[in-house]
Amino acid sequence: xxxxxxxxxxxxxxxxxxxxxxxxxxxxxxxxxxxxxxxxxxxxxxxxxxxxxxxxxxxxxxxxxxxxxxxxxxxxxxxxxxxxxxxxxxxxxxxxxxxxxxxxxxxxxxxxxxxxxxxxxxxxxxxxxxxxxxxxxxxxxxxxxxxxxxxxxxxxxxxxxxxxxxxxxxxxxxxxxxxxxxxxxxxxxxxxxxxxxxxxxxxxxxxxxxxxxxxxxxxxxxxxxxxxxxxxxxxxxxxxxxxxxxxxxxxxxxxxxxxxxxxxxxxxxxxxxxxxxxxxxxxxxxxxxxxxxxxxxxxxxxxxxxxxxxxxxxxxxxxxxxxxxxxxxxxxx
Amino acid sequence: xxxxxxxxxxxxxxxxxxxxxxxxxxxxxxxxxxxxxxxxxxxxxxxxxxxxxxxxxxxxxxxxxxxxxxxxxxxxxxxxxxxxxxxxxxxxxxxxxxxxxxxxxxxxxxxxxxxxxxxxxxxxxxxxxxxxxxxxxxxxxxxxx
Numbered sequence: 001x002x003x004x005x006x007x008x009x010x011x012x013x014x015x016x017x018x019x020x021x022x023x024x025x026x027x028x029x030x031x032x033x034x035x036x037x038x039x040x041x042x043x044x045x046x047x048x049x050x051x052x053x054x055x056x057x058x059x060x061x062x063x064x065x066x067x068x069x070x071x072x073x074x075x076x077x078x079x080x081x082x083x084x085x086x087x088x089x090x091x092x093x094x095x096x097x098x099x100x101x102x103x104x105x106x107x108x109x110x111x112x113x114x115x116x117x118x119x120x121x122x123x124x125x126x127x128x129x130x131x132x133x134x135x136x137x138x139x140x141x142x143x144x145x146x147x148x149x150x151x152x153x154x155x156x157x158x159x160x161x162x163x164x165x166x167x168x169x170x171x172x173x174x175x176x177x178x179x180x181x182x183x184x185x186x187x188x189x190x191x192x193x194x195x196x197x198x199x200x201x202x203x204x205x206x207x208x209x210x211x212x213x214x215x216x217x218x219x220x221x222x223x224x225x226x227x228x229x230x231x232x233x234x235x236x237x238x239x240x241x242x243x244x245x246x247x248x249x250x251x252x253x254x255x256x257x258x259x260x261x262x263x264x265x266x267x268x269x270x271x272x273x274x275x276x277x278x279x280x281x282x283x284x285x286x287x288x289x290x291x292x293x294x295x296x297x298x299x300x301x302x303x304x305x306x307x308x309x310x311x312x313x314x315x316x317x318x319x320x321x322x323x324x325x326x327x328x329x330x331x332x333x
Numbered sequence: 334x335x336x337x338x339x340x341x342x343x344x345x346x347x348x349x350x351x352x353x354x355x356x357x358x359x360x361x362x363x364x365x366x367x368x369x370x371x372x373x374x375x376x377x378x379x380x381x382x383x384x385x386x387x388x389x390x391x392x393x394x395x396x397x398x399x400x401x402x403x404x405x406x407x408x409x410x411x412x413x414x415x416x417x418x419x420x421x422x423x424x425x426x427x428x429x430x431x432x433x434x435x436x437x438x439x440x441x442x443x444x445x446x447x448x449x450x451x452x453x454x455x456x457x458x459x460x461x462x463x464x465x466x467x468x469x470x471x472x473x474x475x476x477x478x
Contacts, residue, residue, distance in 0.1 A: 220418035220476050234478060235419060253421075255394035286393075291419030297394065 039065045039158040049272040050170040057135045063152035064128035070156035074121045077133045080147045082116045084138035089118045093129035141169040172330040180212040182321030190308045205244030214321035221292045228288035235289040250283040252300040253290040262313040262326040278309040278330035380461030382432035388412045389428040412471045418478045422448040434461025447473045
């Protein structure tokens with residue numbers, strides 16, 4: 001009885017092993033995929049990072065139908081909030097050449113935008129195309145969400161839609177490449193997102209938050225600095241503040257926080273400062289001056305009235321006493 | 334015959350007790366900690382070295398604000414460091430390098446306020462065997478403009 005059982009177990013294992021070998025060696029037959037008979041579409045969002053008012057959100061919308069069934073007639077994109085002027089859809093379908101460059105092939109008439117709807121009407125016989133849609137984020141969308149509904153229509157009367165989003169539009173805004181210079185354009189207003197000289201600063205005294213200055217001292221590393229007007233005068237050597245310029249912003253100096261939107265050089269990759277960074281920022285106990293700022297340094301700032309938080313990035317510096325700065329700004333109140 | 338069985342039984346009981354005692358002893362020896370650690374989970378060693386070997390101090394941007402090298406006096410137990418003009422003394426990150434197996438008390442967990450120059454910050458260096466403790470004073474001075 002025991003021997004029989006032993007033989008049975010061995011036989012069972014052998015059969016199981018053989019069946020496994022048989023299964024693993026079975027040839028998988030490949031069949032070419034068959035395109036569905038109906039109109040198809042697909043959409044992707046091409047832009048990364050926060051959605052900032054005035055900037056684009058770029059989409060690529062692909063649509064296709066079997067040539068035997070018909071051809072593409074038109075493509076529409078309907079935004080939940082009308083895009084700002086400049087919103088458009090490409091009337092060219094792109095392919096990538098061997099050089100890696102995108103090459104456009106015109107497939108339709110230039111897009112027409114009316115209110116929330118942007119349309120491209122095909123004027124070439126086209127069965128498949130990918131059109132890019134650039135939605136310029138309007139002021140009306142700040143702090144809200146936006147969705148985009150893409151629809152393709154074919155000559156056989158079919159239509160198909162894909163909705164992208166909702167995407168949150170950032171509360172913050174951005175000002176790029178502001179030139180500052182020693183003893184001239186040196187008064188920075190975060191509220192105005194602007195830089196003034198001494199004469200203009202008088203007219204905007206209540207909104208001047210920072211003073212830019214450059215001092216090439218042999219005794220200390222002063223160099224490029226952002227200093228609040230109300231800071232200790234030792235941090236504002238040789239500066240005579242215009243009348244009424246006396247606010248005290250809080251500042252936190254950082255280095256190597258190279259925001260992708262602010263840093264012109266795209267090698268800095270995928271670091272983005274977003275609303276949440278400003279919401280969580282705590283500058284309690286931080287000073288009202290930041291000296292010895294170098295290229296790629298940055299300063300978090302909170303204005304004296306608590307209305308704004310900002311991140312100022314140093315795009316470039318020059319020992320002649322000039323610099324280029326870019327700013328992201330978040331309104332708190 | 335009866336006595337012989339009794340002796341045999343006694344011998345067996347004795348052997349069992351001895352075996353149990355040996356087992357208990359083995360368990361106790363094997364469970365005994367031969368690598369003691371302190372309350373921070375750090376290994377307590379036999380080293381008695383107790384000093385600061387180097388010192389660095391960083392600003393909020395994690396860039397050094399030190400001017401020159403920090404002067405460490407292991408006899409006076411002081412660290413004298415000069416920082417750049419314009420350094421925010423309230424928000425600095427000190428970094429100590431210590432002799433092997435030493436630790437620092439209190440621990441440095443974030444920004445440290447050095448703004449009260451009249452009352453310099455102090456840290457105790459504790460040796461690897463946790464028997465030697467030396468109080469170091471960090472004197473910060475600001476570079477003139």
